[in-house]
Amino acid sequence: MCSSDLCSFDLVYFTFYSYAILFMILHPDIQKKVQNEIDAVTGDEAIAIGHFERMPYTNATMEEIFRRSHIVPMPIARKCLSNIVYRNYLIPEGTAVFFNLHTIMMDKKHWGDPEAFRPERFLDSSGTKVINTERNLPFGYGKRICFGENVARESFLMYFTTFLKKYNFEIPPGKEAPSIDPEFGFALRPHPFDVLVTLRG
Secondary structure (H helix, E strand, C coil): CCECCECCHHHHHHHHHHHHHHHHHHCHHHHHHHHHHHHHHHCCCCCCHHHHHHCHHHHHHHHHHHHHHCCCCCCCCEECCCCEEECCEEECCCCEECCCHHHHHCCHHHHCCCCCCCHHHHECCCCCCECCCCCCCCCCCHHHECCCHHHHHHHHHHHHHHHHHHEEEECCCCCCCCCCCEECCCCCEECCCCCEEEECC
């Protein structure tokens, strides 16, 4: 999502929530599961950070939003500090090296069905523990990983769960399902789409 020094508040937050809402309206069954878990954990209480450890399905859903959106697919380059031989290829000192997050998070050999939006891929067989996150790298990788990752994750969860505790998100009647194909640029973001927001009963 944000890598190195590219931790733009507007870019990351607006785009993440756009994708979160997009995937919820495209998968109302998943939206309902998240809402049921939120209701079971929080009841009539306001959502607090301490609730999140008891929301495995919601955490898994957030991981899947991160994976499937991969907002910054090509993070800032690194530079080789010395000559490196990798798989018989020489990468000379001073070479700019990029890693492709899109390839990592859409790798069919690892994920099996990367095109599918399936939060369960991040849950163990009991559905109570989040797993399999080592290849989910929305904040970059290595020494230049986004330094705000922990705060960002808590913020995303706080707003995401607050939205779903209070509201239902649906495709408006008479409208076609929006595409998940992104607008291309340095960051990937969804095309504008319509959404019907209603208070939960």
